Amino acid sequence: MYIKLKNKKFIIFICFSLFNLSLIAQVFVRVGIRNDLNTLKLKIIEGDYIITNGKDTCFLKQGDSILIENNRKNLIAKSGKNYLKGDSIFLFSTIENGVFSALIKDKYIYYEDNALFYPYNDFNINFINKLEIDKYVASVILSETYPNLPYEFYKAKAIAVRTFTIYMIDSEKKHLTDKFDLCNTTHCQVYKGKCDYKPIIEACNETKGMIIVDDNNLPILAVYHSNSGGLTNSSENYWGKPFPYLVTINDQYSAKSKNSTWTFSLPKEQWVSYLAKNGIDSSNKNFQNAFNFYQPIRKKFFIDTLTLRKIREDFNLKSTYFNIVEEGDKVIFNGRGYGHGVGLSQEGAIEMAKDGKSFIEILEFYYPNTKISYLNL
Numbered sequence: 001m002y003i004k005l006k007n008k009k010f011i012i013f014i015c016f017s018l019f020n021l022s023l024i025a026q027v028f029v030r031v032g033i034r035n036d037l038n039t040l041k042l043k044i045i046e047g048d049y050i051i052t053n054g055k056d057t058c059f060l061k062q063g064d065s066i067l068i069e070n071n072r073k074n075l076i077a078k079s080g081k082n083y084l085k086g087d088s089i090f091l092f093s094t095i096e097n098g099v100f101s102a103l104i105k106d107k108y109i110y111y112e113d114n115a116l117f118y119p120y121n122d123f124n125i126n127f128i129n130k131l132e133i134d135k136y137v138a139s140v141i142l143s144e145t146y147p148n149l150p151y152e153f154y155k156a157k158a159i160a161v162r163t164f165t166i167y168m169i170d171s172e173k174k175h176l177t178d179k180f181d182l183c184n185t186t187h188c189q190v191y192k193g194k195c196d197y198k199p200i201i202e203a204c205n206e207t208k209g210m211i212i213v214d215d216n217n218l219p220i221l222a223v224y225h226s227n228s229g230g231l232t233n234s235s236e237n238y239w240g241k242p243f244p245y246l247v248t249i250n251d252q253y254s255a256k257s258k259n260s261t262w263t264f265s266l267p268k269e270q271w272v273s274y275l276a277k278n279g280i281d282s283s284n285k286n287f288q289n290a291f292n293f294y295q296p297i298r299k300k301f302f303i304d305t306l307t308l309r310k311i312r313e314d315f316n317l318k319s320t321y322f323n324i325v326e327e328g329d330k331v332i333f334n335g336r337g338y339g340h341g342v343g344l345s346q347e348g349a350i351e352m353a354k355d356g357k358s359f360i361e362i363l364e365f366y367y368p369n370t371k372i373s374y375l376n377l
């Protein structure tokens with residue numbers, strides 16, 4: 001195409017502007033999907049794709065299938081007559097909204113944007129989905145909640161999930177050696193593939209780029225849980241690390257929801273033997289508290305150095321916010337809340353939204369000493 005010289009500056013300006021726009025739109029997240037499969041069957045669902053080993057490239061269109069296999073640390077990708085081999089294989093969408101499926105446990109799961117494949121060991125494939133952050137955020141919201149919740153809640157949750165994701169990528173780096181940013185389980189955030197639920201996608205678009213920042217304008221560790229039981233936990237209590245915005249707050253919004261109370265009982269004998277294993281026996285001056293334990297405020301320790309978190313994990317309890325009473329030959333745990341209790345209470349945030357509170361009011365309530373800002377790229 002012939003371009004007049006005098007228009008060159010204009011064209012460069014347009015290209016530069018488009019480049020900037022694409023920078024704003026494109027923050028990508030690498031999510032670890034599976035590392036226990038020897039072969040992986042994929043199919044292009046929407047859009048055009050390329051698959052490459054870094055040297056050779058194949059073009060793929062809607063309906064094309066790809067089989068990826070790990071043969072003693074050599075990855076092989078086959079699609080029709082095309083064949084690629086290498087120590088890494090990348091599947092890239094050449095349009096903005098490409099979708100592909102992966103056959104996992106006899107089910108086709110839809111994923112958006114791109115995929116990266118590396119050998120996990122001699123036999124299995126490390127399958128990573130690399131996608132635009134808001135598509136990821138939408139999927140996490142749907143994976144961790146459900147449809148028909150108040151729109152302001154979805155907006156608050158979108159900002160919390162986006163902020164948490166950025167914090168994981170920039171600061172926490174839990175999966176640095178795994179070649180991805182976050183796994184798809186509760187260890188990081190639950191992610192089950194493409195979100196098709198419009199209100200959640202809209203909540204992500206409407207809050208695009210918004211994150212929660214601290215006094216230094218840095219993204220916060222925006223943790224969340226199911227229900228606080230009426231009093232949120234501090235990060236100091238649960239993880240031993242204080243943050244000025246992860247402090248205990250009175251949360252009346254969580255007090256009436258589904259997971260606000262629970263009970264658990266245990267034979268007294270088993271409780272005594274558990275305590276003995278953890279260095280607490282009848283010679284301990286606080287031993288009687290083991291059968292008569294109260295938390296008017298959330299505590300970190302049960303007796304001496306035995307933490308409530310350890311008890312929760314050992315007995316798979318819903319939370320660390322419990323009292324203990326003795327009843328005959330049993331000890332009864334009367335508990336409140338579900339989850340670690342730190343940061344935003346999901347059920348509380350839903351109640352706030354039902355009560356007419358805005359997403360900003362919800363976030364200010366659960367993350368005090370913070371403000372909303374925009375992703376700084």
Ligand SMILES: [Zn+2]
Pocket residue numbers: 174175182183184185187188189
């Ligand atoms: Zn993880």
